[in-house]
Amino acid sequence: MSDDAQTPEGVRPEVAAAVGDWRAYVEAKMGFRNHWYPVRFSNELAEGQLITLQVLGEKLLLKRIDGKVYAIRDRCLHRGVPLSRKPDCYTKDTITCWYHGYTYRFQTGELVNILAVPDSRLIGRRKIQSFPCQEAKGLIFVFIGDMDPVPPLSQDVPPGFLDDDVMILGKHRVVNSNWRLGAENGFDALHIFIHKDTTLRHFRTFNFPIGHTPLPGAVQVVEDADGPKGVIDDFAQHKPIWDGVIDGRVVVRGPRSQQVQGTSASVGTSIWLPGVLKVEQFPLPGLTQFEWYVPIDGKTHLYVQTIGQQVQTDEDRQDFASNFESIYKPHGLDGFNADDIWAREVTEPFYADDYGWVDEMLCEPDTTILEWRRLASRANRGVQTPQDLR
Amino acid sequence: MSDDAQTPEGVRPEVAAAVGDWRAYVEAKMGFRNHWYPVRFSNELAEGQLITLQVLGEKLLLKRIDGKVYAIRDRCLHRGVPLSRKPDCYTKDTITCWYHGYTYRFQTGELVNILAVPDSRLIGRRKIQSFPCQEAKGLIFVFIGDMDPVPPLSQDVPPGFLDDDVMILGKHRVVNSNWRLGAENGFDALHIFIHKDTTLRHFRTFNFPIGHTPLPGAVQVVEDADGPKGVIDDFAQHKPIWDGVIDGRVVVRGPRSQQVQGTSASVGTSIWLPGVLKVEQFPLPGLTQFEWYVPIDGKTHLYVQTIGQQVQTDEDRQDFASNFESIYKPHGLDGFNADDIWAREVTEPFYADDYGWVDEMLCEPDTTILEWRRLASRANRGVQTPQDLR
């Protein structure tokens, strides 16, 4: 639309200035830098396999070498071409640019040779950008940033996710909205209104109010120096709304069962930096849903949905895997969350020109979302900018 | 193309400044605000039906309730989503946002409830933007603006359109050009050159010059305080050109009949704010063509074509309707005007970057078009800007 000036982060200065204590959040259109992000499941990258993907605007090449995953930028230092256009891997550890032979070591990014100019003084003195990788719970995490030393992964995942006895299964898909609309959709207790007709009902007895407002004390901010930073919303301390009333008439009712306790389908949610949600006792009691909204660029995110369950035995593991395939994935991650996906996508245009952040008209329960925006603005390790992609 | 600075209206400042006394016209890329525009025919909106459409950049929801048409902005106050994505109409008079239950009354725009937060203090204190609607002659008109009181419709339609004994029939279609190129194409007496081969010839005897130039006195500006504002071009006071000459040789001739009088297929045209043309005695004698160029956004307009005829009896009405379907629509609105549509669409790129307004090379008869630009710049009630859409 308009071609106004932009901040270095690529947002409207008037909007960034107007939001006060969550300015960094508005600027983080492409996500927060110097954090760990899951990008694929481990079983999607076999030994010796090379894949490309994009995260926080960075186009990456990932390769698994002797079991370990390495990531470098998919752009030759010489003249900027994608190495992946015609990958020349003459040795296990290296990739050679198809254009003039600049050759990089995956483990370090080092320019180890230029095949066509073997005596160049650049050799051994230059590095392509490389990114730390770590696998945990069957996911490949990449650290997008240049912080040294790299903070531990445990600071960037929700509490409980890395627990020894928790088994994680999941899936991912691309969503056409900014990552923040994913995060806010997930953490938004109020949006339960959209899930009224979920098929999950056939698989459990729900208490499903049409809304619920946090009472004082429901929301807790976690900001310990050495742990994950997040905001917790405890649904036990919510006031549920069961009847929707218009002009004095009840027009819609949330299903309420005497068989189950609690005010909602979950007992509570929490959102953590750099953009990952934990939903407790969901999609069924005994399960935890962990889901990431990983920025791909400013307009799309990778929705990484996982479910965790405590397992002790191989039989536990097999049962969980079987239920995941037959129930949790089709009716939870696909069925229930399908509504979340289109909701984020149709919210995108309002925020895409930044004005949405000041033109929105939040209501009282949305203070939980504001807590998240403030926490994220305070506790992030940096904002990704277009200049970081040069 | 270029990313130069823009005026608040979204045009190049150097161009707006250069055109002097028709600056507002150049700025009115998205149309003139605080005017009435036809958007659909009445029979396109049944009782209880909900439709969406766009006009002057505004995305609207229209609903007919107890016979009357109401229009509100199709964007929830809360987080900006389109209400139309999943319309929840729990009562006849209201629409509830599918996301968190913000509920609006169509007649007033009032936020009457938030289903998920029934005790919010926003309720009853906020309004979604609503737009006055009025039906006349089988058309639904919407007033795009916030003027109070709203001026009468009669000031925004050509003289004669609302006459009691006039029956109106028509059609509409989207044209891929700015609305001003539609208006200028219509009012441009010179462009008769493009219609040389119209099939309308088979339905009447035409005097069809290849051009005609207004003599002094042909053009009259109407600018009464309480009536419609427009420019009238009287073809009786034109000098017709019958022969096209190149290098001394006649290369093309306009058909000229001894059977009919006058210099052209019509006896005259006039153009009125906010962008509506009246063509007298056209497409056949005894008829009047009224047509609107309604801005959809800066790049497209809704071409609302209507034909009016004086009718006294039901038989008159039936004859008119029958002729409209069999002759006037296929050979006039479709056949004859098809050339106008592609002409506007291929003119679009030259004006799209604003430079066309200063780079064009008008000739003498184009002074009629300049009169229109000046009148429109003086007499409009406001210019629609991107900020009006926030």
Next chain:
Amino acid sequence: MSDDAQTPEGVRPEVAAAVGDWRAYVEAKMGFRNHWYPVRFSNELAEGQLITLQVLGEKLLLKRIDGKVYAIRDRCLHRGVPLSRKPDCYTKDTITCWYHGYTYRFQTGELVNILAVPDSRLIGRRKIQSFPCQEAKGLIFVFIGDMDPVPPLSQDVPPGFLDDDVMILGKHRVVNSNWRLGAENGFDALHIFIHKDTTLRHFRTFNFPIGHTPLPGAVQVVEDADGPKGVIDDFAQHKPIWDGVIDGRVVVRGPRSQQVQGTSASVGTSIWLPGVLKVEQFPLPGLTQFEWYVPIDGKTHLYVQTIGQQVQTDEDRQDFASNFESIYKPHGLDGFNADDIWAREVTEPFYADDYGWVDEMLCEPDTTILEWRRLASRANRGVQTPQDLR
């Protein structure tokens, strides 16, 4: 991407400033103005035929009249419409705009009449932009600019191209990259690495190193006042690299024959203003490849590929034509150069936002390319800008 301010030439000021002595080259996104460019082969434009094409952003109408080719801008002076949308050619020498009858003479651009306004004072006093045309060696050249007098074609083609006994055959196609990436791909001696697997090998015995570095004296800049301006790279003064080594191991080898002399498939290349390459003894000994990278707009170029051979007799001519169709075109211009085309296209994004010119990491042999950038910046006759298209 970013909406930073731009220079009048449409590039980032910070980048233009940073490159110092080749600033004009960076600015010449749409090419150098006031030069001759080949746009079609002569046999693509028959007597009386009208064609449209785009070069340096200019949309042109070309017509052949009495054997001679004329070019005018395909945009009516009146209201900017493309004349080609419905070409009205009432006389051999003129084209009449379909909209209101502005009529232009092809030979001069003169506005000779306005059919609908035959007494307009514009007639005979205005001209549509026209462009000098010249045919040579079976190619139609157009001079894009307004220099007076027009420099001779011989200054804008490589030495030897116009030689009497040289016969030229060729083809052209559109490539989705800026023209400079075409020029640099062609002149870049190092990129021989990409052609390792060319099928041309089946038609001649190659010495095909994987790279070769110019020794002192290999590169010569030609900048005589009255002749073509270019940079010559003599492969006889290169040090060839035959083995590609990674971590001490030979991983790829260039084929080396005892049957032939020289270090490469060609004996040398040279690049000339305004962007044309000469490859000697290529694609086979006895042939010369001349190829142009003609800017269409800032993002695409017309790749005009030709091959020249000295011919004395009609039999020579027929042999050359026969070999061209059966070998040189399919295996040289199509097969061999196919790799060059995709290489340019995938290089485009890195340079499209201008930052590539400062972010690239050139190596020692790339000094030849820097010589070309400097020469082009010094010796061009002007930079084409968006304003030149108004």
